[in-house]
Amino acid sequence: MEFLEPALAGFGVVFQPANLLFCLIGVTVGMAVGVLPGLGPAASIAVLLPITYALEPESAIILLAGIFYGAQYGGTITSVLLRLPGESSTVVTAIDGYQMARKGRAGAALGISAVGSFIGGTVAILALTFVAPLVASFALAFGPAEYTLLAVLGILLVSALGEGSVRKAGVSAAIGLLLATIGRDPLTGVDRFTFGSNNMADGIDFVIIAMGIFGVGEILYNMTLRSGPSPSTPSFKRALPSREDMRESGGAIARGSVLGFILGVLPGGGAAVSSLVAYATEKRISRNPEQFGKGDIKGVAGPETANNAAATSSFIPLLSLGIPANATMAVMLGALLLQGITPGPTLITDEPAVFWGVINSMYIGNLFLLLLAIPLIGVFIKLLKVRESILYPLTLLITMIGVYTVRTNVFDMFLILVFGVLGFLMKKLGLPQGPLVLAFILGALIETNFRQSMILSDGSFDIFIGSPIAITLSAVIVIVLVLAPAVSWLLARRSKGTRAERKDTPAEKKGVQAEKDTVAEKPESAHSQKPVHVNGTNEGQR
Amino acid sequence: MSATDSRDVEEFNGAAPSTAAEADRPPRGGLATALFAVAGPLALGLFGIVLSLQLGLGELNSPGPGLWPLIISVFLTVMSAAGVFSFKRDTDVEAWGSGYLRIGLGLVSLVAYALLFERIGFEIPTLLLLFFWIKVLGREGWRTAIVVSTVATAAAYGLFILALRVNIPHLF
Known part of the structure; x- marks a missing residue:
């Protein structure tokens, strides 16, 4: 239990008034951007990265973590009230949550989401407190070969588990890895792909990639879509679940916490997948599954608990291994690197204040979230009235000034527009952005470790099966490489079958993929003002 | 502007989509767009191969600056080229829209x-x-x-x- 001492000391960091304030600001800003149309959590965090640059490392990460889980809940609000999921992790919430809202139970739906998120988040933080140090101590034995394999596996899983074509995800990841090689070669000092420009010699900053592709790209993309009239919101009094609601959702919240925690740790899992799995689980074990889709509170409580638990536990691979589990975590890694902190197994001993400060701030952040959510939802809903014609220029302004502050270089302002256009093209061409951003941030780590491995082994690839850990990782990589195409082929066949004979086959027998289909097809276009397309984070959550 | 592009425009301006499921997604892009999604990355991969070779590959036991970029460029080229066989069935590309x-x-x-x-x-x-x-x-x-x-x-x-x-x- 020795390790608990620094863990408790971490509360000292959190309870500093300034950090409490940053946590509160983060959660509030997060909820606001979650409600605002257009930008998901990955984009919001990316856009705000340069602002955190001026803060102390602990404060910066506490602020960003607050934005991250605040945004999760902000997305829930729009899902329930308007059937407009701001992010992929709240898509399933829109099914039963919106039906509840139509029956005048919006308050109960939002209330149970807040309570479920709080419980799921807290359970996950408690588990994280014990698991993260274990993972870190295990990873201390990793050499360059193991790191290469681990990072490759991370990119591979994120590419394979995301929605859409695995081939395209691979293309995106390769572009990200290639972009990461721009600049001076770390081992030989040779300039690569700089085309003689001094501005490129240090490589492209991650902030530029993240802000350009997620932020600017998203705005350009949204400008090509038809925008409908400003949505009208159903009225409700207070976001408070009744005692009966609580009793009914208890089981769903408990299962959601566990499911979310486990799925959040896996690369490519994260909040979106865990909410889908939680919904499928609740529906399958329910005594009256026909109530799902008609406003069953368990269909809100389960997924909402799970996505928050997963959002929390996805910090484990980031903080203990330095490997982000999804694109949003990649942006968090970018924030840490910007502060001069390289997360990895030694973070917990080298920077205990950062490590435990961040983890402990999550308790407080979740509490703030619960306290803010219940009385203040009405205020946040007003943000829905902010029009795109005002929101976009303000976002672009923060982006442009923000990127300048990182290196005090106008060249970066042009570069971010180039990556904005790239992000826009990727969205139009169906190339997922998540794998590119993730691969970019891991690119240097993979290359350096790969080359060090080759030098260590005197040019022999045997080093990648040279230790039990390396053998295991290599085996998993091979399995994923073989299995992923097979599974996606099977699922494609299955979903074709489902479409053809949907009337005869109840969806719940088909597992998660079928649930995904249900999500896409179920909502009736009762009064849909806008297509329910999931914004940037669709890929962001990969 | 090819015929496919004008189909894009038609699809985009077209009347209300027939089902709710279609309304949830932006309209699908045409064949030209799908081909671009293959050709663009392919060109980038080939460009990467050429530049990496110029950088110098070194030996396996002392990798030069070009070796790693070459590995990625080859991977990018292969993954893009594989799309030649499937781009006609590509459902992920979106119509260009307006604005x-x-x-x-x-x-x-x-x-x-x-x-x-x-x-x-x-x-x-x-x-x-x-x-x-x-x-x-x-x-x-x-x-x-x-x-x-x-x-x-x-x-x-x-x-x-x-x-x-x-x-x-x-x-x-």
């Missing part, structure tokens, strides 16, 4: 912003940029445009210069 004049003007204004930014400080370009986006591109009223751009410029001054004290060129 490109606004996007073009918007990008030009951002470039102008960056050019002016260092020369005359950030206040005037910021005010002009916001006003242009809100009034001209966003077609808001005069009052909204003037009030929002003025208040936001003042807020940006407060945030970046007074609160965060970051190093950006400013007049005052």
Whole structure:
């Protein structure tokens, strides 16, 4: 239990008034951007990265973590009230949550989401407190070969588990890895792909990639879509679940916490997948599954608990291994690197204040979230009235000034527009952005470790099966490489079958993929003002 | 503009989609777009191969600067080329939609912003940029445009210069 001492000391960091304030600001800003149309959590965090640059490392990460889980809940609000999921992790919430809202139970739906998120988040933080140090101590034995394999596996899983074509995800990841090689070669000092420009010699900053592709790209993309009239919101009094609601959702919240925690740790899992799995689980074990889709509170409580638990536990691979589990975590890694902190197994001993400060701030952040959510939802809903014609220029302004502050270089302002256009093209061409951003941030780590491995082994690839850990990782990589195409082929066949004979086959027998289909097809276009397309984070959550 | 592109436009402007499921997704792009999604990355991969070879590969026991970029470029080329067989069935590409004049003007204004930014400080370009986006591109009223751009410029001054004290060129 020795390790608990620094863990408790971490509360000292959190309870500093300034950090409490940053946590509160983060959660509030997060909820606001979650409600605002257009930008998901990955984009919001990316856009705000340069602002955190001026803060102390602990404060910066506490602020960003607050934005991250605040945004999760902000997305829930729009899902329930308007059937407009701001992010992929709240898509399933829109099914039963919106039906509840139509029956005048919006308050109960939002209330149970807040309570479920709080419980799921807290359970996950408690588990994280014990698991993260274990993972870190295990990873201390990793050499360059193991790191290469681990990072490759991370990119591979994120590419394979995301929605859409695995081939395209691979293309995106390769572009990200290639972009990461721009600049001076770390081992030989040779300039690569700089085309003689001094501005490129240090490589492209991650902030530029993240802000350009997620932020600017998203705005350009949204400008090509038809925008409908400003949505009208159903009225409700207070976001408070009744005692009966609580009793009914208890089981769903408990299962959601566990499911979310486990799925959040896996690369490519994260909040979106865990909410889908939680919904499928609740529906399958329910005594009256026909109530799902008609406003069953368990269909809100389960997924909402799970996505928050997963959002929390996805910090484990980031903080203990330095490997982000999804694109949003990649942006968090970018924030840490910007502060001069390289997360990895030694973070917990080298920077205990950062490590435990961040983890402990999550308790407080979740509490703030619960306290803010219940009385203040009405205020946040007003943000829905902010029009795109005002929101976009303000976002672009923060982006442009923000990127300048990182290196005090106008060249970066042009570069971010180039990556904005790239992000826009990727969205139009169906190339997922998540794998590119993730691969970019891991690119240097993979290359350096790969080359060090080759030098260590005197040019022999045997080093990648040279230790039990390396053998295991290599085996998993091979399995994923073989299995992923097979599974996606099977699922494609299955979903074709489902479409053809949907009337005869109840969806719940088909597992998660079928649930995904249900999500896409179920909502009736009762009064849909806008297509329910999931914004940037669709890929962001990969 | 090819025939497929004009089909895109038709699809985009077309009447209400037949089912709710279709309404949930932006319209699908045409074959030309799908082919571009293959050819673009493919060209990038081939370009990467050429440049990596020029950098020098070194030996396996002492990798040169070009070895790793070559590995990725080959991977990119192979993954892109594989799309030649499947692009006709590609359901992930989206129709281009409309609004490109606004996007073009918007990008030009951002470039102008960056050019002016260092020369005359950030206040005037910021005010002009916001006003242009809100009034001209966003077609808001005069009052909204003037009030929002003025208040936001003042807020940006407060945030970046007074609160965060970051190093950006400013007049005052």
